[in-house]
Amino acid sequence: MAFRVAQISDTHLSEQHPEFTANFDVLSEHLRADAPDLVVNTGDLSAHGELERDDLAFAREKHAALGLDWLAIPGNHDVGNDPQLNGPTPADAERLSRWLGILGADHFRRDVPGWRLIGLNTLLTGTDLPQNEDQFDFLEEALATAGGRAVALFLHKPLCEETVAEEEITYWAVQPRPRRRILDLLARHPARFIASGHVHQYRDRGTVEGLRQVWAPAAAFMVGDTWQLPVGEKPVGYLEHLLHEDGRHECRLVQPQGMRRHDLGLMPGIYPAMRPLVAA
Ligand SMILES: [Fe+2]
Numbered sequence: 001m002a003f004r005v006a007q008i009s010d011t012h013l014s015e016q017h018p019e020f021t022a023n024f025d026v027l028s029e030h031l032r033a034d035a036p037d038l039v040v041n042t043g044d045l046s047a048h049g050e051l052e053r054d055d056l057a058f059a060r061e062k063h064a065a066l067g068l069d070w071l072a073i074p075g076n077h078d079v080g081n082d083p084q085l086n087g088p089t090p091a092d093a094e095r096l097s098r099w100l101g102i103l104g105a106d107h108f109r110r111d112v113p114g115w116r117l118i119g120l121n122t123l124l125t126g127t128d129l130p131q132n133e134d135q136f137d138f139l140e141e142a143l144a145t146a147g148g149r150a151v152a153l154f155l156h157k158p159l160c161e162e163t164v165a166e167e168e169i170t171y172w173a174v175q176p177r178p179r180r181r182i183l184d185l186l187a188r189h190p191a192r193f194i195a196s197g198h199v200h201q202y203r204d205r206g207t208v209e210g211l212r213q214v215w216a217p218a219a220a221f222m223v224g225d226t227w228q229l230p231v232g233e234k235p236v237g238y239l240e241h242l243l244h245e246d247g248r249h250e251c252r253l254v255q256p257q258g259m260r261r262h263d264l265g266l267m268p269g270i271y272p273a274m275r276p277l278v279a280a
Pocket residue numbers: 010012043044075077198199200218
């Protein structure tokens with residue numbers, strides 16, 4: 001019997017946004033019936049947790065009400081974004097401590113038959129907070145002591161957009177410098193797969209540059225092609241990972257009936273207005 005992980009992502013929960021709560025409620029009902037062994041939320045649990053505590057508390061309540069074993073790592077809307085982006089809400093000590101106070105640990109390690117699951121706070125990796133070094137120590141140790149276990153790595157931001165050699169500072173992926181640090185550790189102790197969220201696109205990249213990478217779709221909304229370049233598919237739903245004890249991994253997209261495919265570009269007022277892409 002494989003261990004079943006439901007990877008949900010980008011739930012963007014807030015009492016102010018009933019459309020996203022409705023999607024989460026449909027997803028919750030589906031998950032309760034399906035009863036995976038573990039639910040992992042790969043970040044952006046909240047809509048505006050980087051600004052105030054209420055959305056984080058609401059997200060915690062909604063996850064607790066699943067009645068399932070669950071773990072979560074933060075996204076940029078939970079703890080702020082990479083300081084390199086020079087945006088108004090950088091990840092910092094205050095935002096991190098708000099998450100820690102309400103949702104608990106921001107990274108995790110969980111052993112299940114044949115596997116070690118590791119979740120990282122990718123927003124911390126762009127900061128110079130002391131907790132960033134602690135997390136790299138944690139990762140190094142978790143990889144070095146995995147023994148014969150297959151390793152699954154869960155991140156909010158994908159490790160890269162197209163290639164690990166990218167040098168641009170972008171909104172979409174782990175920044176180049178922490179990416180190199182993670183890759184150095186993975187070179188010594190490889191991961192069987194890397195699963196991420198954040199882009200609100202489903203993309204099974206297969207194995208590229210020796211890394212098996214898969215991007216989870218969002219649960220709350222997608223962003224239409226008018227505003228966001230499609231590099232994968234844009235359903236709403238989640239990923240089911242089947243972890244076989246012998247290290248085999250299967251992954252599939254699940255789209256529970258009743259989840260609505262909201263287009264954020266058509267929902268003004270939730271986030272700053274989006275600008276249409278200009279054709280090159
Ligand atoms: Fe998101």
